[in-house]
Amino acid sequence: MLRGSVWLTRLRGIPMPSRLHKNARTTPAVRQEIRKSELSERALAKKHGIARATVRKWKGRDAVAAASHRPHILHTPLTPAQEALCT
Secondary structure (H helix, E strand, C coil): CHHHHHHHHHHHCCCCCCCCCCCCCCCCCHHHHHHHCCCCCCHHHHHHCCCHHHHHHHHHCCCCCCCCCCCCCCCCCCCCHHHHHHH
């Protein structure tokens, strides 16, 4: 159930702001800086207090938005009746 401004924001097609969890070390601004920076992986990791692997990950991505962690493939077989409801 969507409430108030969240529902109106989605209805109007306005992108929702990212919600960062309390342990997030990178923000979209930091990720953008990492992607555009000419510094080495080691220097960027030290500057932002993150692992070199994290720097490498964000350098290799096309977008600065966090990727979805939900499964995109359903691994549970559906009956033909259930499939008919989904289509």
